[in-house]
Amino acid sequence: MNKSLITNLVAALLLVAGVLLNNTLLSLVGLFALSGGLTNWLAIHMLFEKVPGLVGSGVIPAQFEAFKNAIKTLMMEQFFTQANIDRFVSGQDSQVHLHLQPVIEKVDLSPSFDKLVDVIMNSSFGSMLSMFGGASALTPLKEPFVLNMKQSLIELTQQESFIELLKNQIDQPNVMAEIRAKSKKLLMPG
Known part of the structure; x- marks a missing residue:
C-alpha cells in the first residue's frame, strides 16, 4: 500500500475522530495533517504531470534535459574536478x-x-x-x-x-x- 495514502488515511481518521468526539485539538491535528498531505501529493503530482489550467505543472518532463545537464555540470564542476581527483588519487583527502x-x-x-x-x-x-x-x-x-x-x-x-x-x-x-x-x-x- 502507498505510504502517502496510509498517512492521509490516518490524518482523515484523526479528523473524523476529533469531529465525532468533539475534540478540537484532535480535529485540528487531523485537519492540518490531511491538508499538508494532500498539498504535498498535489505538488509532487504537478511536478511530473501537466495539469490543465495550472501554470508550472509538468515542469520536470518539460525541462528534463535541462535538469539532467545542470546536474551533470554540477557534478563535474564541483565533485570531479581535476584537483579533487588529484587529491583522491594521492591520498591527501583521507x-x-x-x-x-x-x-x-x-x-x-x-x-x-x-x-x-x-x-x-x-x-x-x-x-x-x-x-x-x-x-x-x-x-x-x-x-x-x-x-x-x-x-x-x-x-x-x-x-x-x-x-x-x-x-x-x-x-x-x-x-x-x-x-x-x-x-x-x-x-x-x-
Missing part, C-alpha cells in the same frame, strides 16, 4: 589506500606455475628432471608455489615504494584525463 590483497587472493596463479614448469623443462634442468618423472614430478609443488607467490605479491603491494610507484603511475595526465572522462560518461551515458 585514509585513501589501495588494498590489493583481496584482488591478489582471487587471482588464479596456476598459469604462472605452468609457465615456470615450462621454463624449467626447457632449461638444462629439464633433462635431469626427466629422470625423476618430468614435469609431473613438480605437480606437488603447485599449491605451495601458488600460496607463496600470493603472499609475496601481497607483501610487495603493501610496501611504501610500490604504493608510491602505483600513485605516480595513476597520477599521469593521460590517466587522470581518462578517470575524468569515465566519470563524465558515468554521469551522462550516451
Whole structure:
C-alpha cells in the first residue's frame, strides 16, 4: 500500500475522530495533517504531470534535459574536478589506500606455475628432471608455489615504494584525463 495514502488515511481518521468526539485539538491535528498531505501529493503530482489550467505543472518532463545537464555540470564542476581527483588519487583527502590483497587472493596463479614448469623443462634442468618423472614430478609443488607467490605479491603491494610507484603511475595526465572522462560518461551515458 502507498505510504502517502496510509498517512492521509490516518490524518482523515484523526479528523473524523476529533469531529465525532468533539475534540478540537484532535480535529485540528487531523485537519492540518490531511491538508499538508494532500498539498504535498498535489505538488509532487504537478511536478511530473501537466495539469490543465495550472501554470508550472509538468515542469520536470518539460525541462528534463535541462535538469539532467545542470546536474551533470554540477557534478563535474564541483565533485570531479581535476584537483579533487588529484587529491583522491594521492591520498591527501583521507585514509585513501589501495588494498590489493583481496584482488591478489582471487587471482588464479596456476598459469604462472605452468609457465615456470615450462621454463624449467626447457632449461638444462629439464633433462635431469626427466629422470625423476618430468614435469609431473613438480605437480606437488603447485599449491605451495601458488600460496607463496600470493603472499609475496601481497607483501610487495603493501610496501611504501610500490604504493608510491602505483600513485605516480595513476597520477599521469593521460590517466587522470581518462578517470575524468569515465566519470563524465558515468554521469551522462550516451
